[in-house]
Amino acid sequence: MSLLAAVPDVVGVESGAVQVLGVTLVGVSVTTAVKLLFTGLLVALVMVLRAGALAVLRAVLGGAVADPRRFWARQAVQVVTAVVLVLGLVSIWVTPETDVSVGVGLLTAGLAFALQQVVLSLAAYFVILRGDTFNVGDRIELGGVRGDVVRLGFLRTTIMEMGRPPAVAGSDGASWVHARQYTGRIVTVSNGTIFTEPVANYTRDFPYLWEEIALPIPYTEDRVRAEEILLTAACDHAVVGDPEAEQALAVMRSRYAMSDASLDPAVFWRLTEQWVELSVRFLAPHRGVRAVKDAIARQVLTGLDEAGIQVATPTALDVVGMPRERQERRPGG
Structure with a gap:
């Protein structure tokens, strides 16, 4: 209230609604404005802490991107960041007086329908983290792409593509490298592909x-x-x-x-x-x-x-x- 009252010519409060330059913002109350402010501060603080944690990991574990220790440490930071953000946003926007059951149900149903591929890829991410499918550094074939896994994200897997022998390349597209060597292309594949297509792993159990x-x-x-x-x-x-x-x-x-x-x-x-x-x-x-x-x-x-x-x-x-x-x-x- 004091912050908004300090600039009465620009931002004002009338009957609990926020006004900007005399225009009432529908659905934006003082409480909502404060929550938005805290939300922005939370996101900024979490991102700064995340960047600091990643910098410490790079300094401690070195610069080898393919190092499994660095990969798992980075994934732990990503998961902790997501959990902190979700818990923080829920704590800010949900109060004991808020009846959110209907809203949450409708929101969940809408998100599940509109973001079904995203949800599928996110679920596949946690399946991949179990290590039964592939890890960073493995040589795999996923979604028609063959190569080495160089990065694993929440939604996508990044692969350094390799060539194909002539007999294999002729069946599903030309490849200018006729051997299992890098082509130089970085290819991203949706994690959800593991649920719909076979995954060939060249290195996991029998290298x-x-x-x-x-x-x-x-x-x-x-x-x-x-x-x-x-x-x-x-x-x-x-x-x-x-x-x-x-x-x-x-x-x-x-x-x-x-x-x-x-x-x-x-x-x-x-x-x-x-x-x-x-x-x-x-x-x-x-x-x-x-x-x-x-x-x-x-x-x-x-x-x-x-x-x-x-x-x-x-x-x-x-x-x-x-x-x-x-x-x-x-x-x-």
């Missing part, structure tokens, strides 16, 4: 990938020697005899009803009309797969050259003969 390299060998070449070259290259560069990989696989078997899986490289044959397709299957870490496949490919090509083995291609097929009837037939004959 390895089974990869394959297929090699077409003509029937006339030394296929056994080609298999030896493939297997030797895979054993030299893939994950072989790694205790950590064996331990990770044992943990997977204890958690999930999965069948037995071999960690050792193996070569499989497939017969086609033109050639024998030799596919070498091997284990690689979830990061750096392209480097492993590059090293294997280089060693395989060197070994094939030394052994004098040719790789089959569709353009190199020989025509071995044609039926005489087709040779003698002429157009229109």
Whole structure:
């Protein structure tokens, strides 16, 4: 009252209503004006404290954004800030004399309908915080986007996009990076996507990938020697005899009803009309797969050259003969 009375020419009070320059503000009483003032002060104070807490965290935990400690500490600050704001606003605007049951019910119903996607994303945020889906730093596929999770917010997950192998990229859109390496694009995906689409996690329980390299060998070449070259290259560069990989696989078997899986490289044959397709299957870490496949490919090509083995291609097929009837037939004959 004293603050409003100090400026009678600008702001006035009449019958409990606030007037500005002689205009009565409908629905704004002195009590409402005071509550608005306290609301602004509360929001400003909480934001200042939040910024100070984040600055202290950066100074204590360092500047590594991908540090899990910094991530969880930042999320704790965000949650505490939201709780303090909600409790403070309720304390300011709700009094024992206020009948808010009907208003709160209508407001809740309206917000639930208008902000259903926001509510869904917020609920998904707390599901993600449990750690059963993914964490910051995991390599995932969410909402058709593949890459590393670099930030997790209340409503959206931020992903550093990575490329796709040609066979995968051709099925759902072109990618100019034909491997699991960064494209440079930062993509945000709604958290609520975890409720409607599958989430593929490359790193959470088993930080390895089974990869394959297929090699077409003509029937006339030394296929056994080609298999030896493939297997030797895979054993030299893939994950072989790694205790950590064996331990990770044992943990997977204890958690999930999965069948037995071999960690050792193996070569499989497939017969086609033109050639024998030799596919070498091997284990690689979830990061750096392209480097492993590059090293294997280089060693395989060197070994094939030394052994004098040719790789089959569709353009190199020989025509071995044609039926005489087709040779003698002429157009229109």
